[in-house]
Amino acid sequence: MPRVTALSKYQRLESQGIWRETPDAQRRDVIVSFGEASLVLSDSRSESALTHWSLPALIRMNPGEMPALFTPGPDAVETLELDDKDMIGAIETVRGVIDSHRPRPGRLRHVLIAGTLLAAVLLAVFWLPGALIRHTAQMVPASKRHQIGEMALADLTRVTGPRCNGHPGTEALARLTDRLFPEGGVQIVVVPGGPARATHLPGGIIVLRRDLIEDFDGPDVAAGYILAERARAAEADALLGLLHWAGLGATVRLLTTGQMAPGALHGYGEALLRTARHAPPPPEGALIARFRAEGLPTTPYAKALEAATPPVPRTAAEATRLIAADPFAKGQPPPALISDDSWVGLQGICDE
Known part of the structure; x- marks a missing residue:
């Protein structure tokens, strides 16, 4: 003792x-x-x-x-x-x-209080922000998601240049959108430049770089990139990524007032385009199912992946598997997505 x-x-x-x-x-x-x-x-x-x-x-x-x-x-x-x-x-x-060595009745209480406070701090730092962002994303209605997507697009076009609105290209783009998504809820935007060929934003907005339209003989490549972005959007909510980037303050404001803080998305478009260049491919099974459902061959999209600059090893391997799985590689080709006249009009969407 x-x-x-x-x-x-x-x-x-x-x-x-x-x-x-x-x-x-x-x-x-x-x-x-x-x-x-x-x-x-x-x-x-x-x-x-x-x-x-x-x-x-x-x-x-x-x-x-x-x-x-x-x-x-x-x-x-x-x-x-x-x-x-x-x-x-x-x-x-x-x-x-x-x-x-004398027992101190208050010591255990102090230890428990300190432990509880520490747990609360750790919870607030590491769990609460993510949980709050997930909850906020679940609460945002479709109309507000599209509004936030438009805000993100406005920031993105500072890098890519303004969206292309040339006629009759916009009408042809609307026909292609209706053909791929007759149920609605998707907006396709064409921009002049940027580091990524395609990306997507909250509210069903899909952004394509103009070369996906101007450098190919038909709409199959552009449609392939569109379906790939929809597959990525189905895997991960774009609003979650946006709110993580915007931060906890902007998330709390959106949850409590229903509005994004002015300037909260400044720089988001540039960051998104950088990460979009290296985005992981969507699940191949789900992607091939989308191509098959829309009557779209996978080979044109796969060959465009192979020819992408700069080349990425994983896209080459992905392209090989997509070509092998093309549901229309043999037999009759599927009907054209849009008419030749519409395709010619779409190719001029960025001319004005």
Whole structure:
């Protein structure tokens, strides 16, 4: 036990002291020595024990002053006066050791409170932002998603140039959109440039770079990129990525007011285009199913992936598998997505 260890070096220590049993009693010379977790006061003449004081309960009444004045407890009337520095130091040392091993009822409570606070901080830092963003994304209606997508598009076009609106290209683009998505909910936008051939935004907005239309003989390549972006959008909510980028403040404002903070998406378009160049391919099974459902061959899209600049090894491997899985590789080709006249008109969408 710590008590025995602490006492062992003082077992033979004795000193003279002056004891007073009550404030009105006569002062008596006593011999002070250590007992088993107690201070023993004995008569200096007869050496018979007068009293035992518990060391853990001992109180020094005049800390730092000499001679030292002790009492056996907070309500006690006895006092002991000591001027032996070795005895005083021994008493203080043993009391300190005993006090350090004394159970402290509040310590566990403090530890639990500190642990709870720490858990709350960790929860707020690492879990709450993600949970709040997910909850906000779930609460945003379709109309607001499209509005946020338009805000993101406005920032994106600072990098790509303004969206192409040449006629009759816009009418042809509307026909292609209706052909691929007769149920609605999708808007296809063509832009002049940018580092990525295609990307998508919240609200069903799909952005294509003009070369997907101008550099090919038919709409199959552009349609392939459109279906690939829809497949990516089905895998991960674009609004989640946007809100993570915008930050917790913008997310809270959207949740509480229904509005994005002015300037919250500044720079988002550029960041999105950088990441879109290296976006993972959509699940091939789901993508091939989309091509088959729309009557679209996979080979034109796959060959465009192979020819993409700069080349990406994974796209080459992806292209090989898509060509092998082309549902229209043999037999009759599927009907054209749009007429030749519409395709010619679409190729001029960025001319004005």
